[in-house]
Amino acid sequence: MGQLHELEEFRLHAYETAKLYKEKTKRWHDKHIVPCTFTPGKKVLLFNSRLKLFPGKLRSKWSGPFEVVRMTQHGAVELKGKNIPSFLVNWQRVKHYFDKYSDRDQEDLELNDG
Template sequence: MLAAAKVDRGDQISECRELATVKTEVGCGENHKAYRAIKACNLDFEAAVMERKLQLQELEEIRIEAYESSRTYKEKSKIIHDKGIMRKQFHMGDKVLLFKAKFKFKHGKLRTMWDGPYLVTKVYPFGIVELIDEKSGQSLKVNGHLLKLYHEHFHPS
């Protein structure tokens, strides 16, 4: 239907050009010729309105489809990203290492970034872990993101 409407519209435009250039009978003024040309071009105003409405509806459908596509892409990429994240779960009695989060100049190549081992005494909700230093007996609460499990008998070969 749209293709037929476009062809008819093209025919109307060519007719309008012909009417504008054709000389009318003697006695017709210039205003009358212009009026006839404009009237001939605007004969199918309702069809032009319908065509414009269809174009706007099609544009809206394309926008909604792009929005849905973007949303599904974000969901899939989030699932893939979350698969790669290892969840840390600590239990009472685990030995852990604490990340040294303090910035120091000239850290050195062979200096470790981890402190410990510490003993886990209590695990709170939302990732807070209570630790006790085995050497000094000092107790502290830290964020679970700063910890990693300590493997006591691990010897790399």
């Protein structure tokens, strides 16, 4: 009977330890999330999670570009394509798109054969 009681105490201790570890990991993860804001009219790329099922060596998992219609206060981004009606996606599946004509700051680098 004493061994059963000891086994039960061991199980409860392991449960509490796992619970504390999960809470600590969640706090660390939540602290390192940097929210992005997307302004209407800007171009973005959408992560295509279905391509994980059929991996291709050189296949891009990003589709687009799409235009941002609006961003909701809960983190959803409404996107529209050329021939696609607008749809909502999570902001974590979207990243900024920079084409060669964008207004992003670009630096010219000179390479010398020193």
